[in-house]
Structure formats: C-alpha cells, structure tokens
Amino acid sequence: MIRVQNLTKKYIGFKSPYERILTALTFGIIPGSRSYTALNEINLEVNPGEIIGIIGRNGAGKSTLIKVLSGVSKYQSGSFERKGSLRSILELGVGFNPELSGEENVYYNGLVWGYSVEEIGELTGSIFEFSGLSDFKNVPLKNYSTGMMMRLGFSLATANRPDILLVDEALAVGDASFQQKSLSRFQQFKEEGSAIIIVSHDLNLLQMISDRMIVLEKGKIEFSGSPALALKKYIQILADNSFEESIKEKNISSTYIESYSIQLSSSNASKSIFGIGEVVTLKFSIKIKAAIPDLTIGFHIDDAKGLRVYGTNSYHLKKNLKNLKAGATIEYSFIFPMNISHGKYNLGFALHEGDNHTTKCYLWKDDVLDFEVERLGVSKFDGPVFLPVECDWKIKD
C-alpha cells in the first residue's frame, strides 16, 4: 500500500560552476539558485491488488514521482507512507556490468535490488528460464544484445512478487511473445495483491491493464479515474498545448531572403505534440529581399536518430512560385496528415530554385522546429510510417 499526501518535490540546479562549489562547501545549506518544481502537492493512494497507470507529457513529473516513491530521490514537503516490500523497474538493463557474466550480474544486482542470498540462489534458474537465456548464463554481458539485457533485467526485477512494484517505461520489453509473458506477470502480481504503479507512453497498453489512470501535468495531478476518461483528458491537454508563437528569424545573411517565420499547427493552434494521423499545417511566412524568378519551398522531417523520415517541396508538388518581386511577403502552407510513428522529430526547410538546392539555394535551415508525435487513439503498429489500414472479410461456411 502507498499513501502520498501533499508531496512536493523541487529540483535544485546551478547557474554556474561557482554555485556548485558554494553548495558543496556549505553542505547544501546554500543551494543552487535554479529551482524547478517537479511535483506539486501530490495526493495519491494505491491499494493492494491495484494497477495504477500514470501518463503525462515529457517533464510532467512521472519519472520523478517514481523516483521519490522508490526512495531514490528526496522530497521537500508532504509525506508518504508505504507498507511492504518494494521493487522498482527503471531503465532495464542499466546497472548491469558488461564484464561480468549473466549469472554474476543476476546475483550481484539481485541482492542490491532487495533479494536475499537464499532467494537469488533459488530464483536464478527461473530468472534465466523466463528470459529465455538459460544458454547464456555464463556469457559476459558485453556479448548480450540490448533486447537480451532488457529481458534479463525484467526477469530479475519480477522474479518474485513484491508488495509494491514501481515501473518506469519498462511495461513491454522484448519481442511480442516476451511482452505477453511480461503482461501476464503483472496481472498475476496484481491478483496476488501487489500494488503496482506504471509510467508509460504506451497509452493503449496502459489503458488495457490499468484499473485507474492518473494524468500528470506540470507536476500536478490533473485527473485520476477511469482509464478511458484519463486518455480523453490527456488528449485534451495535448490539444490545449499551444506555443506562444511561431519560430521567427530576421536579419538573415542571405542576398534574397530578409526574414522568415515558420509554424506547425493543427486546428488553428501552434503545437509541439501531435497525434498520429492528425492533419497539420506547416505555414511559412517569407519576406523577399531581392527579386526571385523561381522559388521552391521545401521541408524535411528527421527522426531523433537523424534519419530522414520525409521530405518534399513545392517543385515536386507542382506549386512553385514565379517572378517574386523584392519586398514581397509570401505566405505558403503545406497541409498533410502526420502519418508517422510515435517519437521525437525535427523539421528543417530549404528555399531554392528548381528540383533541389544544388542548382541555386537561397536559404537552408536544419532543426528549425522540434515536435513529438504521440499514438493517442491509434492502434499499435510497427515501423516508422502509419498506414490507416482497414479490414474487410467474408466467412463462407
């Protein structure tokens, strides 16, 4: 059981290295001058046999809450009470040592994670069996793949039932078969009386297994209740999340372009988070410095690893602009559905002549806008693109 009352957590940061030194020399009595409230007056109760899902945007305070509840992070005010054994699953696989074998890692990490020597001795066989790594017991971890490490981490963390289980972004790891086994284990723990708190961006999966969901926004609980209503609330928060203004740049060192602004929006509101399939508008406003006979406006979207996800331009779309006079201001929009997988992306653009920028380039900008795509109501799928697939079938007896 966990009971949290008016819990507030602030992160202390430093403006300069001198502040760090001052804090160290004064034993933390003079803290850094940067302060950020990650959790604000949180009240929460989780009972045995209950799975609570926590959702929220990046920076909402989800991981901080898990860290505070697991005792890793200190809090400034409020209180929390917990009864029973606790285990937290954070970043599976991290904390293992690559030089040690799988079995040695299970032994040493298991003890630190709260197992007794006897328990580890009894459970080692079943841990490797559950993870499907029985043949790799004595292999150094540096020879494991990332997926194998995650599986071993999950198997170790859930080898026996804790009274309280805290899970941060480790809801479903490994292949489909292992994910199924993992979810069954959560259900089994729940039925046997564990109180489970899960933080995840996998909204559909979380909705499926949670008894109750909590929406965190800017360190506060915005909603606590049924998973379906929690998702609606979350989508509403995302929809309400608008930028103050678009990206603007003046005094550009270009002979042809004086200034530009660029805005990514949907439903007439500038945003940084979009749902998969949501129709968005990418709007350019460009002020021309010198006459341009033929202008192509193009944009490209790269994923977090820098891989090009998509790119097009007005030339390919046969909507080029001709004979632009000096001093003219152009407003140009691309409208498209965000049919890409969930994740973080950045957007760049190019202003040039003809098919591509190699002929004559007026302006090229990478990483102008950062945005995120969330799955929201869309069913789970694999791969970088979203195809709005529909099914049709007939059964003949």
Next chain:
Amino acid sequence: MNKRIKNLLVLLILVKRDYALQFAGSLLGILWILIQSLSLIFIYTFVFFVLNKASNLPSSNLDYSSYIFSGLLFWIPLQEMLIRGVSILTENRQLIKRSTLGVDLFLWIPFIQMLIHSFVISIPVFVVLAWVGSLNYQLFYLSYFMMIAVGLYLMLVLSYLARINILLKDISPIIRLFSQFLFWTLPVLYFPTGILKEVNQYNPLIVPIDLFRFIVLKDYSLQFPFFIFLIPLVFFIIIFCLTRFKLDEVVMDHL
C-alpha cells in the same frame, strides 16, 4: 533476518563484486593487492634506507626499516580507502538508483576493503618485524582495532567527499594531490624532528600513526601528545553532522 545483519551480508557481497570488477580477467586476481602493496613497501624501504644511511639522519634505538614498514602498513590501506571512497558513489550510481538499501551502504565498501588490505599486508610485515626483533608482541594485535578506529575516523569526512564528488563531477585528482600532502606531512618515511615535527602536528593522522607505531613496534615511544588529535576529531565530527543535515537533498538528484 535482522536488517543490519542482512545489510552487512549485502555489503560483503558488494565488496566481492567490487573486487570482481577490478580484477575481471586478471590471472592473479586479488593477489595483485598484496603484490602491489608489498612492492611499494619494499621500494620505499630500500630507497629511504639508503638515503638515511648516507645522510646520517638522527639516530634512534629503532631499526629504521621497521620504522618505515610500520608507517607504510598504516598509510597504504588508508590512502587506498580515501581515493577509492571519493568515487564509490559515482561509480555505482546505476546500482544505487535502483537500490532500496540507501547510499550509505555503498560508502562502507572502501572501508571493508581497507580492512582486508590492511590485514593481508600486515601478515608478511609482522613476520619481518618479528624476524628482525622489532615487533611488539604484547600489543601488535591491537593494530587491527586501531585500523578500524582510524577507518571510522576517516569515514566521517569521506561521507562528505563522496557526496560532493557527485556535485562537482570528479574531485579525484584533487584528492590524489591532497593525499600526497597528507603523506609527506606525515612521518611515514622520516623521523619527526625540527621544522618537520612542527608541520607534522597539523596532520589529522599524526596521532593515529604515532599510536599505531607504539602498538606495533617494540621500544617506540610516543612522539606527539594525544590532545592535538581532539581538534581534527571535533572538526571531522562537525563535517559529518553537517553532511547528514541537508546535503543529500541537493546531491542525490545529481547522481
């Protein structure tokens, strides 16, 4: 099982893990500790024995090599503990973040290792001291308790240094330099005389090493009054109390 006993068991296993990581793939494994420490002791003893003989340093009833042996037996494990202890939290950060055992347990790893090193090195050193007739048979076994006490004394300040190492990223180079100051201002390799003796008094380990030699060496008389130890002891206790007061609140988020 009692929580304290359980934590002690986990601590011993963490010590074993630390050795396993330090010597992973090494043929001699933990034997390196003995080889490293004894080599250092014999090199220092040889060089300073020659220097001492050549320059006719103040005469003593004591055998000079026994004097150096006892000094290095005291110093080497403590220096290792100091240097290792400063980075113990940052090196185990991923483990600490997932553990419900708390930060303090990890701080005891270098302490236990210091005791093991001290014990391992002491065996050949005591054999040599007994062979040359310098061993104080009546008290030498107390040296193990002495090392526990001095280790605890250094832990008072180590709990602070390990924590600010998280905040200031890495203070290990400063601590290595500081340990050199400690070493050369401590009469490990020379007799405390003249201006050096004046300087020695300000070293926080001066009374402990003096007592250690008194316990280990036959015919050794104490060189420094005990009361000068009270000032650094009080100072270290204050540092420890202040560390426990507020520092964790700031530091742990930066781990």
